Amino acid sequence: MILNQKFIMFIATGCYSGRIPFAPGTFGTIAAIPFALVFLIIPASFTGIYIAGLILAAIYFSDRAEKIMGKKDPGCIVIDEIAGYVVTMSFVPVNIYTIVAGFFIFRFFDILKPGPVKYFENNFSGGAGIVLDDIMAGILSAGVLRIIYLSGIF
Secondary structure, three states: OOHHHHHHHHHHOOOOHHHOOOOHHHHHHHHHHHHHHHHHOOOHHHHHHHHHHHHHHHHHHHHHHHHHHOOOOOOOOOHHHHHHHHHHHHHOOOOHHHHHHHHHHHHHHHHHOOHHHHHHHHHOOHHHHHHHHHHHHHHHHHHHHHHHHHOOOO
């Protein structure tokens, strides 16, 4: 593997967190927490740009990594979980409670793959197919997390 391919794999696997032999998606979501903490330091007006850039980068690196590996949607690619979790955290203030709740809610939707999540997984290929189902899981998770947050639980 050449240096460029190693860099692509490093990014796509969430700094190799996706190489952990069990529950790579869960460890990829843990690796996403620092990316959610960025919301604490960027101005709110840059949130959309940050999320869009992260999603586009995730699609690019997922697509390249899938081609390098020669396998469709390999489990070790977790940059999609990173992007999905960041979407989850985008509609609530980031604190310890929302980080933990968002983690479990996102994992629930990412594993269960209800209707719209499954649609994106089944109807797109390449990097878009890898990432967009996680973005939809993140959107659903963000809605649930926002409702919980507005209820005053935390």
